[in-house]
Amino acid sequence: MCPAPVPENTQRGFIIPIGGGEDRERERQIHRRFVDMSGGAQADIIVIPTASQLDETGPDYHRIFSDLGAGKVEYLPIARRADCDNPQFAEMLDRATGIFMTGGNQLRLSTIIGGTLVAQKIRRRNAAGIPVAGTSAGASIMSEHMVAGGPSNSSPAEGNISLAPGMGLTNAVIIDQHFTQRNRLGRLLTASSYNPFLIGLGVDEDTAAFIGPDNVFEVVGSGTVTVVDASQLTHSSMWDASAGEALSLLGLRIDVLGQGCRYDLTARQAYPPDEHAHFCSLPVSGD
Template identity: 35%
Template sequence: MTVKGTLIPIGGNEDKGKNESEKHTLEFIDEGILYHVKQQAGGKYANIVVITTASSIPEEVGENYLSAFTALGCENVIVLDIRSKEDSEKQSSIDLIKAANCIMFSGGDQSKITNKIGGTTIHKIMLERFQNEVGFVIAGTSAGAMAMGKEMIAGGKAAEAFVKGAVTMYKGLGFIKELIIDTHFIQRGRFGRVSGAVAKFPKLLGVGLAEDTGLIIKNGKCLVIGSGMVIIFDGSRISHNKEKVLDDGTPMTIANLTVHVLSNGDMYYIDERMVSVLPIEADFI
């Protein structure tokens, strides 16, 4: 089935327009990641619902997003503070999700998102709308991006990540089944963590997102946005992978893992597993 909605995973710490220089402000308004979220959602009048479930400081995070989207000219932004599964079943929450053009998940702890939203009524509405509605956008930063896949990295220290059992996996929200997404990728040295996840699920693509960097995913095509790098791990041609037979704590070996390093304006085609370099102004936008 062809998915009609748009997915925007972000690597965390995206620009929220707080730098005071005029040049930076203009870049944030015309080029920043949240500008792309606004545009994909339909522009300044889009209904944007920010969900702060993952955060330990939801009020502060919610205010930061309200301020950032207001600076971008957005007029219909609301924060939905879901702290329990019961909150996900409230009629007020359901009504907001039904009316939204864009859902924006904040960062924090991705397990909070799956535990408090996964399998609930609002999750089912998001899935149905994402699959069937052109122009419906689901965006997420850091934990909010990691929760997007069917398979989700729940934990794993960078220094220990490439031994059997060091990467903890959990079921995500299932918006995209082909990707395992990790964030803060460059800044926190998570190469081993994503490699370990791909060793466990070699048919899936691992995606490492640097901070202030994201993807616009439509119709199986991924456009890189933001100031950093996106690293794609393709395990489809792995020739040596004993992840299934090793004991926990044993160092792993992977041979012929394909790795792509992409930056702003580059395109990746999921089904074809192919890279194409395109300008940011391409028709895909």
């Protein structure tokens, strides 16, 4: 699914994939930035805890975002597709100033909210300028093509990644999470090489890519975001490899971006901290 059209004279909101396992107790710099970006004391944040099957997930995020000064935080208790037709939820999303999708299982999330009024509202609100963040499963579902699963610890190989249709907030990237911690480079290389127009984003735990309306993202967190750019591939054995056979992929470009680095997804160009600051750079945190 392509991103929803951005209304005239409007900028798309930030898209914020987080690699899971983010700091929720100490500095909470990722959550803090998200709250600030959502309006701080004026924020009206809606949490979608559907990927998780734990009852405490919604309340947990209510506590975190409230602690960080968000004016209002609510979560939508969506556990089945029918819940997504609730007109009250649609109204809540219509007035939201920030939306957060929790971790859990991205296929649970996509099978429950995919194609519903809730998904449509999230897409349209993001296009209208509202930031949408997601962690772990909530990060995976953001892109047009979603990583649904696949073995960790593998070399790139045809069939070592399962793709499914995602929410399509962006179609510039494909997102993988818990990236270094679960050794997922092999499957992300496979995904990027299936069709090299897709940039692979491997997001580490406690790390986020804040993707601005200009498709430049900045890294926040204690780990790295690995960018796989396969557009300069000179050779791939993908099309004639047998199932499970190790692939040859020659000419990959990799950038490993730590805190403060930026990447321009349109120009496919990485920048160190203090370079390429731009009009939609992140607001400075309040403390």
